Amino acid sequence: MQIAKEAVEGGIDWIEIGTPFIKSEGMDAIRTLRENFPEHTIVADMKIADTGSLEVEMAAKAGADIVMVMATADDSTIKDALQAAQKYGVRLMADLISTPKPVQRAVELDRIGVDIINIHMGIDQQMTGKTPVDLVFEIASKIRADIAVAGGLDEQTAARSVEAGADIVIVGGNIIHTDNVTEATKKIRRSVDNPQLNQAKKLDMDEEMRKLFMEISTPNISDAMHRQGAMKNIKPMLNDTKMVGPAITVQTFEGDWAKTVEAIDKAKEGNVIVIYNGSSHIAPWGGLATLSSLNRGIAGVVVDGAVRDIEEIRKIGLPIFATSNVPNAGDPKGFGEVNALINCGGQKVKPGDYIIGDENGVVVVPAERAYEIARRAKEVQKTEERLFDEIRRGGTLSEILKLKKWEKQK
Numbered sequence: 001m002q003i004a005k006e007a008v009e010g011g012i013d014w015i016e017i018g019t020p021f022i023k024s025e026g027m028d029a030i031r032t033l034r035e036n037f038p039e040h041t042i043v044a045d046m047k048i049a050d051t052g053s054l055e056v057e058m059a060a061k062a063g064a065d066i067v068m069v070m071a072t073a074d075d076s077t078i079k080d081a082l083q084a085a086q087k088y089g090v091r092l093m094a095d096l097i098s099t100p101k102p103v104q105r106a107v108e109l110d111r112i113g114v115d116i117i118n119i120h121m122g123i124d125q126q127m128t129g130k131t132p133v134d135l136v137f138e139i140a141s142k143i144r145a146d147i148a149v150a151g152g153l154d155e156q157t158a159a160r161s162v163e164a165g166a167d168i169v170i171v172g173g174n175i176i177h178t179d180n181v182t183e184a185t186k187k188i189r190r191s192v193d194n195p196q197l198n199q200a201k202k203l204d205m206d207e208e209m210r211k212l213f214m215e216i217s218t219p220n221i222s223d224a225m226h227r228q229g230a231m232k233n234i235k236p237m238l239n240d241t242k243m244v245g246p247a248i249t250v251q252t253f254e255g256d257w258a259k260t261v262e263a264i265d266k267a268k269e270g271n272v273i274v275i276y277n278g279s280s281h282i283a284p285w286g287g288l289a290t291l292s293s294l295n296r297g298i299a300g301v302v303v304d305g306a307v308r309d310i311e312e313i314r315k316i317g318l319p320i321f322a323t324s325n326v327p328n329a330g331d332p333k334g335f336g337e338v339n340a341l342i343n344c345g346g347q348k349v350k351p352g353d354y355i356i357g358d359e360n361g362v363v364v365v366p367a368e369r370a371y372e373i374a375r376r377a378k379e380v381q382k383t384e385e386r387l388f389d390e391i392r393r394g395g396t397l398s399e400i401l402k403l404k405k406w407e408k409q410k
């Protein structure tokens, strides 16, 4: 309710009640919003898959103006839902989420008479880099129904959607998961009203992932990975430190620093050198290797083992993480391997896995899931920003989370 109020202040036209909210609170979610916002158009994202008529009737009677049906529902469900919508004076919106042939299905639904077609990439799909915007242009030229677009829209993608032909822009996370909902809404509003002013360069997936990893914390990432990925007993050697990059790995042994130093020359700019050494008494890494790494453009170093020359490491300022610090170094003997699969801080690390370190410690994100985890961790961060804001306003954490209500029931 509070978020809706702030979004209205920011200039939204319609209020969409999301599916998880409806599943949590039932039709009361719609009733309450209707009571509190009598003048606003209310969209009930029912994601109807069956019993079209019954579910449209429920939502319409609770106060919805627009009811969402799944585009993948059988035509019989769509037609029945449409009849109920006409009977109760509401509009039917069909959601193209996960539709195998979205353009063809949009045309069919338009012919059946659906009022609004929602070109939508779901939240889980967005995490893998899918966006609805490219489809808007293709579908807009083929149908008469109004076109809505949804799926991770921000100022830029909202503007691009309008320019491509969208009539309705649905924005969730980039409004509701912010610490200033009114301000976030105003920005989206401005961009929807003046789409030509929002032509920022679109980042490619690698650039976007790196930017996200720089913005989020290792706790955000650990949450997004369901508590997997954190290295054990690995601590930062610097305060206020941040490291992001793909791994180059080193397997080495107690008292031998040859391979760790060879890895500096093999690493590419932006790599994080991840070393398994296994000794907390003899350091395979120190100040000279740190300066050499800085000169090569290496993003940071993680050692499952000890490091030395802490004052020099601090002066050089390259992010270094290790289990301990000791004065002893070993010798260059030459055992071990560069770019083997290693175990570091209890985590498997292969070359190319993403390594993120900050004052909390280090997490490893498998290369094949790195983009998705960066996106999911950003969502965790946004949700936390909102929670921080609510605590600042005086709520307690357990009240805000409704902890008792959501504890596991026996």
Ligand SMILES: O=C(CO)[C@H](O)[C@H](O)COP(=O)(O)O
Binding pocket: 016, 018, 019, 045, 120, 121, 122, 123, 150, 151, 152, 153, 170, 171, 172, 173, 174
């Ligand atoms: O229907 C939804 C999820 O299934 C969301 O309401 C929709 O995707 C908009 O939210 P976001 O902008 O966060 O994607």
